[in-house]
Amino acid sequence: MPNFSLPDAVFEKAAENFPTPFHLYDEKGIRTRARLLNQAFSWCDDYQEYFAVKALPNPTILRILKEEGCGVDCSSSTELMLAEALGFSGRDIMFSANAMPNEEFTYARRLGAFVNLDDISHIDILRDNGGIPETICCRYNPGGDFRIGTFVMGNPGEAKYGFTPEQLAEGLVRLKELGAKRFGVHAFLSSNTLDNDYYPILAGILMRTAKELSEKTGLEVAFINLSGGVGIPYRPEDEAPDILKIGEEVHKVYASIFGSHGPAIKTELGRWMTGPEGWLVTHATHHKDTYRHYIGLDACAANLMRPAMYGAYHHITIVGKEDLPHDHIYDVTGSLCENNDKFAIERPLPEIKEGDLVLIHDSGAHGHAMGYNYNGRLRSAEVLYTQDGSFRLIRRAETPQDYFATLDLDPVAGALGLK
Numbered sequence: 512m513p514n515f516s517l518p519d520a521v522f523e524k525a526a527e528n529f530p531t532p533f534h535l536y537d538e539k540g541i542r543t544r545a546r547l548l549n550q551a552f553s554w555c556d557d558y559q560e561y562f563a564v565k566a567l568p569n570p571t572i573l574r575i576l577k578e579e580g581c582g583v584d585c586s587s588s589t590e591l592m593l594a595e596a597l598g599f600s601g602r603d604i605m606f607s608a609n610a611m612p613n614e615e616f617t618y619a620r621r622l623g624a625f626v627n628l629d630d631i632s633h634i635d636i637l638r639d640n641g642g643i644p645e646t647i648c649c650r651y652n653p654g655g656d657f658r659i660g661t662f663v664m665g666n667p668g669e670a671k672y673g674f675t676p677e678q679l680a681e682g683l684v685r686l687k688e689l690g691a692k693r694f695g696v697h698a699f700l701s702s703n704t705l706d707n708d709y710y711p712i713l714a715g716i717l718m719r720t721a722k723e724l725s726e727k728t729g730l731e732v733a734f735i736n737l738s739g740g741v742g743i744p745y746r747p748e749d750e751a752p753d754i755l756k757i758g759e760e761v762h763k764v765y766a767s768i769f770g771s772h773g774p775a776i777k778t779e780l781g782r783w784m785t786g787p788e789g790w791l792v793t794h795a796t797h798h799k800d801t802y803r804h805y806i807g808l809d810a811c812a813a814n815l816m817r818p819a820m821y822g823a824y825h826h827i828t829i830v831g832k833e834d835l836p837h838d839h840i841y842d843v844t845g846s847l848c849e850n851n852d853k854f855a856i857e858r859p860l861p862e863i864k865e866g867d868l869v870l871i872h873d874s875g876a877h878g879h880a881m882g883y884n885y886n887g888r889l890r891s892a893e894v895l896y897t898q899d900g901s902f903r904l905i906r907r908a909e910t911p912q913d914y915f916a917t918l919d920l921d922p923v924a925g926a927l928g929l930k
């Protein structure tokens with residue numbers, strides 16, 4: 512079921528306090544999930560979740576997760592700046608490198624973060640930009656299809672990430688020559704996976720690969736990084752993954768490969784951690800009847816891009832109307848001059864009137880963070896529903912001044928008062 516963990520009254524109250532649209536996040540829900548995840552992997556002495564900052568890069572949320580014992584997975588220098596400002600220690604930061612500027616490697620090394628190299632060519636880049644640490648992580652890409660049973664769950668062979676098996680073997684030898692003593696392996700082979708078998712199967716691949724490479728190279732296996740990818744039930748008919756069962760199954764695989772003592776386990780969940788604990792709160796502002804029936808909202812894809820970008824499903828409910836018959840078929844749209852700007856297409860919903868409060872569920876990960884400014888649309892505020900039942904603005908909405916702020920080199924913009 513989609514997340515109905517908060518009653519409509521909470522959203523009504525929030526909308527009395529803050530102009531829509533805004534993303535509302537439930538602090539209690541986020542803490543509960545972090546605790547459940549830690550419980551799922553409590554069998555591992557040295558387990559840590561590195562929350563994928565890209566999913567919800569808000570300092571208040573990151574502080575909450577820090578209090579729950581999480582580290583952070585960063586993918587850019589600005590995300591590293593956030594981690595540094597919030598006082599995450601080096602070993603609580605994972606830096607997943609991709610085709611990024613060399614200075615970012617230097618920055619990650621200065622913070623003492625774990626560096627997760629994406630490619631064999633990055634070894635020399637890291638050597639020259641911060642140096643090779645004693646513990647290094649490499650991202651693995653086994654190629655081909657990734658299947659669970661007969662289902663193709665992902666296509667690593669088409670993904671831009673990671674070392675091939677041959678490159679990983681060669682790269683670790685090179686890293687050892689350059690001073691590495693221990694290594695971690697990381698892979699992300701399938702996104703938003705609801706199948707409880709994803710992590711255990713991935714764990715088996717990574718653990719066997721790491722053990723074999725350790726025996727070949729003499730490097731110690733420091734950790735297995737299962738990355739993100741555990742999904743959430745966006746659709747009412749989806750079944751939520753059972754994180755306790757997932758932890759238990761990963762444990763069985765671990766025990767069969769390493770026995771009772773072995774490397775640390777790390778995860779980098781984003782979506783599973785915060786996705787269901789966020790809602791984009793909007794008002795219906797327009798309706799239009801042509802070849803279809805349209806409801807226009809005061810939010811648009813600039814506030815939540817996933818439906819427009821991936822055709823992703825986000826559940827929608829209308830405050831106070833959930834028990835009414837869903838006998839109207841609507842396209843629910845934003846205001847962008849872009850036909851993809853639809854939060855729902857031909858969705859059965861109760862009759863919607865202008866002024867209704869419309870909730871778009873599961874916006875807590877890869878939601879606000881993916882926002883953009885097309886059509887001069889501004890990104891919305893973020894509000895925290897705190898554990899004590901109050902509301903706190905944790906990011907204000909953008910203003911036109913924010914939109915124009917980068918025009919500071921243009922003398923005309925200054926004269927027009929645009930900055």
Ligand SMILES: Cc1ncc(COP(=O)(O)O)c(C=O)c1O
Nearest residue numbers: 563607738739740779780781782
């Ligand atoms: C390196 C890395 N780790 C973790 C994540 C988080 O993935 P998810 O939010 O699907 O759990 C991502 C997402 O893109 C990623 O690129």
